[in-house]
Amino acid sequence: xxxxxxxxxxxxxxxxxxxxxxxxxxxxxxxxxxxxxxxxxxxxxxxxxxxxxxxxxxxxxxxxxxxxxxxxxxxxxxxxxxxxxxxxxxxxxxxxxxxxxxxxxxxxxxxxxxxxxxxxxxxxxxxxxxxxxxxxxxxxxxxxxxxxxxxxxxxxxxxxxxxxxxxxxxxxxxxxxxxxxxxxxxxxxxxxxxxxx
Amino acid sequence: xxxxxxxxxxxxxxxxxxxxxxxxxxxxxxxxxxxxxxxxxxxxxxxxxxxxxxxxxxxxxxxxxxxxxxxxxxxxxxxxxxxxxxxxxxxxxxxxxxxxxxxxxxxxxxxxxxxxxxxxxxxxxxxxxxxxxxxxxxxxxxxxxxxxxxxxxxxxxxxxxxxxxxxxxxxxxxxxxxxxxxxxxxxxxxxxxxxxx
DNA sequence: CAGGGAGGTTAGCGGTCGTTAACCTGAAGG
DNA sequence: CCTTCAGGTTAACGACCGCTAACCTCCCTG
Numbered sequence: 001x002x003x004x005x006x007x008x009x010x011x012x013x014x015x016x017x018x019x020x021x022x023x024x025x026x027x028x029x030x031x032x033x034x035x036x037x038x039x040x041x042x043x044x045x046x047x048x049x050x051x052x053x054x055x056x057x058x059x060x061x062x063x064x065x066x067x068x069x070x071x072x073x074x075x076x077x078x079x080x081x082x083x084x085x086x087x088x089x090x091x092x093x094x095x096x097x098x099x100x101x102x103x104x105x106x107x108x109x110x111x112x113x114x115x116x117x118x119x120x121x122x123x124x125x126x127x128x129x130x131x132x133x134x135x136x137x138x139x140x141x142x143x144x145x146x147x148x149x150x151x152x153x154x155x156x157x158x159x160x161x162x163x164x165x166x167x168x169x170x171x172x173x174x175x176x177x178x179x180x181x182x183x184x185x186x187x188x189x190x191x192x193x194x195x196x197x
Numbered sequence: 198x199x200x201x202x203x204x205x206x207x208x209x210x211x212x213x214x215x216x217x218x219x220x221x222x223x224x225x226x227x228x229x230x231x232x233x234x235x236x237x238x239x240x241x242x243x244x245x246x247x248x249x250x251x252x253x254x255x256x257x258x259x260x261x262x263x264x265x266x267x268x269x270x271x272x273x274x275x276x277x278x279x280x281x282x283x284x285x286x287x288x289x290x291x292x293x294x295x296x297x298x299x300x301x302x303x304x305x306x307x308x309x310x311x312x313x314x315x316x317x318x319x320x321x322x323x324x325x326x327x328x329x330x331x332x333x334x335x336x337x338x339x340x341x342x343x344x345x346x347x348x349x350x351x352x353x354x355x356x357x358x359x360x361x362x363x364x365x366x367x368x369x370x371x372x373x374x375x376x377x378x379x380x381x382x383x384x385x386x387x388x389x390x391x392x393x394x
Numbered sequence: 395c396a397g398g399g400a401g402g403t404t405a406g407c408g409g410t411c412g413t414t415a416a417c418c419t420g421a422a423g424g
Numbered sequence: 425c426c427t428t429c430a431g432g433t434t435a436a437c438g439a440c441c442g443c444t445a446a447c448c449t450c451c452c453t454g
Contacts, residue, residue, distance in 0.1 A: 010401085024311065025311060025312075026223050026224070026225055026226075026308075026309075026312075027223070027225075027226075028223055028224075028225030028226050029223075029224075029225050029312070031440080031441060031442080032441080032442065032443085033441085033442095041401085041402065041403090042402080042403070042404085043441090043442085043443090044402090044403080044404085044442090044443070044444080044445095045401070045402055045403075047442095047443070047444085048400075048401050048402070049401090052442075052443075053441095053442065053443090110364065111223075111308060112223075114221070114222060115223075115226070149372050150372065150376075150380060153365050153371075153372070153377065153380060154380065154384065156361050156364045156365055157358045157359075157361045157365075157380075157381060157384055158358070158384075159361065159364070160357040160358045160359075160360060160361025160364065161354045161355070161357045161358040161361075161388060162354075162357075163357060164353050164354045164356065164357025164358075167307065167353045167356070167357065168350050168353055168354075174350075175346050175347065175350070179347075180350065183347060183350060183351065183354075183392060184354060186391040186392060186394075187351065187354055187355075187388040187389075187391050187392050188388075189391060190387040190388050190389075190390055190391020190392070191358060191384040191385075191387045191388040191391070192384075192387075193387055193391070194383040194384050194386055194387020194388070194390070195380060195383060195384050195387070197383075207431085228410080228411060228412085229411075229412065229413085230411085238431085238432065238433090239432080239433070239434080240411090240412085240413095241412090241413075241414080241415095241432090241433080241434085242431075242432055242433075244412095244413075244414085245430075245431050245432070246431090249412075249413075250411095250412065250413095
């Protein structure tokens with residue numbers, strides 16, 4: 001898969017702006033006219049690209065969940081043979097990249113899940129669960145003392161830590177992306193270590 | 198201040214149910230009729246107790262912020278003379294109690310702030326900021342190597358970790374409140390330690 | 395150069411929601 | 425016993441919102 005160099009399609013523009021607006025004001029707090037205005041067209045014009053407002057949210061949430069899971073699986077495959085600790089580091093790094101680069105999506109991911117149609121919600125939940133279980137396995141390999149429910153709680157808590165990036169102030173006020181990423185990484189490792197000792 | 202033993206007032210019932218519903222489906226996703234139904238009256242009946250739907254959210258968010266800050270100040274005063282590490286432990290313990298006992302409020306706290314009137318939002322932001330700064334001071338006392346912006350980021354991240362309780366499954370599926378509290382506490386300390394080393 | 399589809403537009407419908415108005419009722423107090 | 429008032433009720437209004445209908449306008453293509 002080649003790196004994208006083409007201009008973003010209209011669909012992609014819409015999804016990006018919708019994600020930003022949903023994250024800022026909540027799904028029900030944003031009107032289709034606003035989403036349209038954000039990409040320079042009017043509300044009903046969106047229906048040339050999406051079946052409805054719900055469909056935009058569904059595509060966003062399914063997309064995030066798939067992307068996270070795919071990335072984690074890839075890292076797991078690439079790091080095959082490495083130590084468990086290295087694999088865990090790789091997972092943490094991937095999640096941090098996502099949290100820092102797609103902050104609106106991180107916000108949506110755990111906030112608007114209940115606004116989905118039943119089938120979509122089930123799909124997203126399943127993808128999320130797979131992602132969590134993948135982490136749980138790696139964590140338990142590194143910290144064998146952890147029982148499975150404890151490991152799962154620890155994983156959810158570290159997600160909470162890593163997903164705190166939207167609260168760290170506007171992107172400009174951060175001490176620099178690399179520094180922030182490194183801080184989050186150290187803290188995540190420290191949290192797991194304290195859980196598993 | 199005596200411990201409450203009286204039955205909850207109607208106002209308190211309403212606030213509690215509104216908090217639960219807002220946390221479940223978002224402020225815009227809940228109608229006044231639903232809130233009324235949750236306490237056994239009909240929608241417009243709520244207006245005998247609150248000026249409007251906004252007023253309920255405002256009272257909830259201001260109340261949480263005040264409660265958090267008041268509790269932290271009390272713990273700081275009570276632990277005067279103790280080591281910094283003990284004070285930090287006390288702060289962590291207080292936040293965990295809140296996160297475990299008032300999960301809907303934790304959810305609202307960082308999710309629906311933007312739905313407030315300007316003046317209310319400023320008030321809540323100010324209270325939140327005071328709470329954070331109080332933590333930052335204690336954290337920097339325990340970990341002097343931490344620069345202030347780094348310490349603030351670390352505090353926000355630990356809040357993310359502690360506030361992950363709503364994602365840990367329904368109250369019944371947790372490994373037990375005390376066990377969960379202890380796990381969260383250890384992880385928070387571990388995260389701060391890793392940030393400040 | 396016809397024509398057809400992609401991608402817009404505005405007008406408007408139907409439903410929902412917050413809020414108000416008008417009315418009712420039961421219990422407390424003089 | 426009459427009044428008052430807290431705390432309800434139902435009806436209805438006005439605004440908003442998601443979505444559809446109907447129409448327009450390029451641009452590509454045979």
